[in-house]
Amino acid sequence: DIVMTQTPSSQAVSAGEKVTMSCKSSQSLLYSENKKNYLAWYQQKPGQSPKLLISWASTRESGVPDRFIGSGSGTDFTLTISSVQAEDLAVYYCEQYYDTPLTFGSGTKLEIK
Protein backbone atom coordinates (compact mmCIF):
# COMPACT_ATOMS: atom_id res chain seq x y z
CA ASP A 1 0.00 0.00 0.00
CA ILE A 2 1.13 3.57 -0.66
CA VAL A 3 1.58 5.43 2.61
CA MET A 4 0.68 9.12 2.66
CA THR A 5 2.39 11.23 5.33
CA GLN A 6 0.82 14.62 5.89
CA THR A 7 2.29 17.41 8.02
CA PRO A 8 1.65 19.32 10.16
CA SER A 9 -1.31 17.71 11.90
CA SER A 10 -2.63 21.14 12.85
CA GLN A 11 -1.78 24.73 12.20
CA ALA A 12 -3.12 27.99 13.61
CA VAL A 13 -2.81 31.11 11.48
CA SER A 14 -4.26 34.60 11.35
CA ALA A 15 -6.48 35.72 8.50
CA GLY A 16 -4.39 37.03 5.63
CA GLU A 17 -1.38 34.86 6.41
CA LYS A 18 0.11 32.31 4.03
CA VAL A 19 -0.02 28.66 5.02
CA THR A 20 1.64 25.60 3.56
CA MET A 21 1.04 21.94 4.28
CA SER A 22 2.97 18.94 3.08
CA CYS A 23 2.05 15.51 1.79
CA LYS A 24 4.66 12.85 1.06
CA SER A 25 3.97 9.48 -0.54
CA SER A 26 5.95 6.29 0.01
CA GLN A 27 6.27 5.80 -3.74
CA SER A 28 6.08 8.01 -6.79
CA LEU A 29 2.62 9.10 -7.91
CA LEU A 30 3.91 10.21 -11.31
CA TYR A 31 2.66 7.97 -14.10
CA SER A 32 5.30 7.96 -16.80
CA GLU A 33 2.97 7.44 -19.75
CA ASN A 34 0.96 10.63 -19.24
CA LYS A 35 3.32 12.59 -16.95
CA LYS A 36 0.51 13.12 -14.44
CA ASN A 37 0.73 12.95 -10.67
CA TYR A 38 -2.22 11.05 -9.20
CA LEU A 39 -2.60 13.28 -6.13
CA ALA A 40 -5.67 15.19 -4.92
CA TRP A 41 -6.28 17.70 -2.14
CA TYR A 42 -9.59 17.94 -0.30
CA GLN A 43 -11.12 20.36 2.17
CA GLN A 44 -13.47 18.93 4.78
CA LYS A 45 -15.50 21.29 6.93
CA PRO A 46 -17.32 20.01 10.04
CA GLY A 47 -20.36 17.94 9.15
CA GLN A 48 -19.55 17.92 5.44
CA SER A 49 -18.06 15.50 2.96
CA PRO A 50 -14.62 16.14 1.49
CA LYS A 51 -14.65 18.78 -1.22
CA LEU A 52 -12.18 18.48 -4.09
CA LEU A 53 -9.82 21.45 -4.29
CA ILE A 54 -6.95 20.20 -6.44
CA SER A 55 -6.52 17.20 -8.74
CA TRP A 56 -3.46 15.96 -10.63
CA ALA A 57 -1.38 17.64 -7.89
CA SER A 58 -1.83 21.16 -9.27
CA THR A 59 -5.11 21.50 -11.22
CA ARG A 60 -7.52 23.68 -9.29
CA GLU A 61 -11.15 22.58 -9.41
CA SER A 62 -13.59 24.97 -11.06
CA GLY A 63 -14.93 27.46 -8.52
CA VAL A 64 -12.09 26.99 -6.06
CA PRO A 65 -10.52 30.33 -5.11
CA ASP A 66 -7.12 30.96 -6.65
CA ARG A 67 -5.57 31.36 -3.20
CA PHE A 68 -5.44 27.54 -3.12
CA ILE A 69 -2.32 26.34 -4.93
CA GLY A 70 -1.14 22.77 -5.34
CA SER A 71 2.42 21.93 -6.27
CA GLY A 72 4.95 19.11 -6.28
CA SER A 73 5.69 15.95 -8.20
CA GLY A 74 6.77 12.38 -7.62
CA THR A 75 6.60 11.84 -3.87
CA ASP A 76 6.55 15.37 -2.42
CA PHE A 77 3.51 17.62 -2.62
CA THR A 78 2.40 20.90 -1.08
CA LEU A 79 -0.88 22.73 -0.66
CA THR A 80 -0.48 26.47 -0.19
CA ILE A 81 -3.19 28.90 0.82
CA SER A 82 -1.76 32.26 -0.16
CA SER A 83 -3.95 34.40 2.11
CA VAL A 84 -6.05 32.45 4.58
CA GLN A 85 -9.65 33.50 5.07
CA ALA A 86 -11.91 32.71 8.02
CA GLU A 87 -13.98 30.35 5.86
CA ASP A 88 -10.90 28.20 5.23
CA LEU A 89 -11.28 26.68 8.71
CA ALA A 90 -11.31 22.97 7.89
CA VAL A 91 -9.31 19.77 7.77
CA TYR A 92 -7.30 19.28 4.59
CA TYR A 93 -6.52 15.81 3.25
CA CYS A 94 -4.31 14.57 0.46
CA GLU A 95 -5.23 11.40 -1.41
CA GLN A 96 -3.33 9.25 -3.86
CA TYR A 97 -5.37 7.70 -6.64
CA TYR A 98 -2.40 6.13 -8.43
CA ASP A 99 -3.31 2.68 -7.16
CA THR A 100 -5.72 0.84 -4.94
CA PRO A 101 -6.12 0.80 -2.09
CA LEU A 102 -6.71 4.53 -2.33
CA THR A 103 -4.89 6.03 0.62
CA PHE A 104 -5.15 9.32 2.43
CA GLY A 105 -3.00 11.52 4.57
CA SER A 106 -4.05 11.85 8.19
CA GLY A 107 -5.13 15.44 7.63
CA THR A 108 -4.03 18.97 8.52
CA LYS A 109 -6.46 20.83 10.75
CA LEU A 110 -6.38 24.53 9.95
CA GLU A 111 -7.37 26.82 12.77
CA ILE A 112 -7.84 30.54 12.50
CA LYS A 113 -6.35 32.64 15.30
Place this chain on the structure above:
Amino acid sequence: QVQLKESGPGLVQPSQTLSLTCTVSGFSLTSNSVHWVRQPPGKGLEWVGAIWSGGSTDYNSALKSRLSISRDTSKSQVFLKMNSLQTEDTAIYFCTAYLRWGQGVMVTVSS
Protein backbone atom coordinates in the same frame (compact mmCIF):
# COMPACT_ATOMS: atom_id res chain seq x y z
CA GLN B 1 -22.49 17.16 -13.32
CA VAL B 2 -21.35 14.19 -11.29
CA GLN B 3 -23.51 13.60 -8.23
CA LEU B 4 -23.63 10.76 -5.73
CA LYS B 5 -26.02 10.08 -2.87
CA GLU B 6 -25.76 7.39 -0.22
CA SER B 7 -28.72 5.83 1.54
CA GLY B 8 -29.20 3.16 4.14
CA PRO B 9 -30.04 2.49 7.78
CA GLY B 10 -28.47 4.69 10.40
CA LEU B 11 -28.40 2.01 13.09
CA VAL B 12 -27.27 -1.59 12.77
CA GLN B 13 -27.04 -4.16 15.53
CA PRO B 14 -23.73 -5.88 16.23
CA SER B 15 -23.17 -9.03 14.17
CA GLN B 16 -25.80 -7.93 11.65
CA THR B 17 -25.34 -6.98 7.99
CA LEU B 18 -25.03 -3.44 6.68
CA SER B 19 -26.60 -2.64 3.30
CA LEU B 20 -25.96 0.72 1.67
CA THR B 21 -26.90 2.14 -1.72
CA CYS B 22 -25.09 4.80 -3.73
CA THR B 23 -27.22 6.42 -6.44
CA VAL B 24 -25.23 8.30 -9.04
CA SER B 25 -26.05 10.79 -11.76
CA GLY B 26 -24.10 12.66 -14.38
CA PHE B 27 -22.16 9.62 -15.54
CA SER B 28 -22.59 5.97 -16.39
CA LEU B 29 -21.39 3.20 -14.09
CA THR B 30 -19.95 1.50 -17.17
CA SER B 31 -17.64 4.46 -17.80
CA ASN B 32 -16.06 5.00 -14.39
CA SER B 33 -15.37 3.31 -11.10
CA VAL B 34 -17.21 4.02 -7.83
CA HIS B 35 -15.40 3.75 -4.52
CA TRP B 36 -16.61 3.48 -0.94
CA VAL B 37 -14.69 5.31 1.78
CA ARG B 38 -15.52 5.48 5.48
CA GLN B 39 -14.65 7.87 8.28
CA PRO B 40 -15.07 6.93 11.96
CA PRO B 41 -16.26 9.84 14.12
CA GLY B 42 -13.47 12.37 14.57
CA LYS B 43 -10.99 10.28 12.58
CA GLY B 44 -9.47 10.04 9.12
CA LEU B 45 -10.51 8.46 5.85
CA GLU B 46 -10.30 4.75 5.07
CA TRP B 47 -10.85 3.21 1.65
CA VAL B 48 -13.36 0.37 1.81
CA GLY B 49 -13.53 -0.89 -1.76
CA ALA B 50 -14.47 -0.21 -5.35
CA ILE B 51 -16.39 -1.48 -8.33
CA TRP B 52 -14.73 -0.76 -11.65
CA SER B 53 -16.35 0.26 -14.91
CA GLY B 54 -16.16 -3.31 -16.17
CA GLY B 55 -17.89 -4.66 -13.08
CA SER B 56 -14.92 -6.16 -11.27
CA THR B 57 -14.38 -5.32 -7.62
CA ASP B 58 -11.51 -4.52 -5.30
CA TYR B 59 -11.66 -4.61 -1.51
CA ASN B 60 -9.75 -3.37 1.50
CA SER B 61 -7.77 -6.43 2.54
CA ALA B 62 -8.79 -6.00 6.19
CA LEU B 63 -12.49 -6.04 5.28
CA LYS B 64 -12.46 -8.40 2.32
CA SER B 65 -13.92 -11.40 4.12
CA ARG B 66 -17.00 -9.40 5.22
CA LEU B 67 -17.54 -7.18 2.20
CA SER B 68 -19.40 -7.28 -1.10
CA ILE B 69 -19.86 -4.48 -3.65
CA SER B 70 -22.21 -4.81 -6.60
CA ARG B 71 -24.20 -2.59 -8.94
CA ASP B 72 -27.32 -2.19 -11.04
CA THR B 73 -26.28 -0.19 -14.08
CA SER B 74 -29.87 0.31 -15.26
CA LYS B 75 -30.67 2.10 -12.02
CA SER B 76 -27.27 3.83 -11.68
CA GLN B 77 -26.86 2.30 -8.26
CA VAL B 78 -23.95 0.74 -6.44
CA PHE B 79 -24.48 -1.46 -3.39
CA LEU B 80 -22.28 -2.16 -0.40
CA LYS B 81 -22.94 -5.10 1.89
CA MET B 82 -20.82 -5.76 4.96
CA ASN B 83 -21.60 -8.55 7.37
CA SER B 84 -20.68 -9.32 10.97
CA LEU B 85 -20.68 -5.66 11.92
CA GLN B 86 -18.85 -4.56 15.06
CA THR B 87 -18.76 -1.29 16.95
CA GLU B 88 -15.54 -0.35 15.19
CA ASP B 89 -17.47 -0.26 11.91
CA THR B 90 -19.33 2.80 13.20
CA ALA B 91 -18.51 5.53 10.69
CA ILE B 92 -19.76 7.85 8.00
CA TYR B 93 -19.79 5.90 4.75
CA PHE B 94 -19.19 7.85 1.54
CA CYS B 95 -19.31 6.85 -2.09
CA THR B 96 -17.03 8.69 -4.49
CA ALA B 97 -16.34 8.88 -8.22
CA TYR B 98 -14.29 11.22 -10.38
CA LEU B 99 -12.92 12.57 -7.05
CA ARG B 100 -16.41 13.83 -6.19
CA TRP B 101 -18.08 12.62 -3.02
CA GLY B 102 -21.60 12.03 -1.83
CA GLN B 103 -22.88 13.60 1.38
CA GLY B 104 -22.26 10.39 3.30
CA VAL B 105 -24.46 8.30 5.58
CA MET B 106 -23.75 7.87 9.27
CA VAL B 107 -23.87 4.24 10.35
CA THR B 108 -23.89 3.42 14.05
CA VAL B 109 -23.33 -0.15 15.19
CA SER B 110 -25.02 -0.56 18.53
CA SER B 111 -27.52 -2.75 20.32
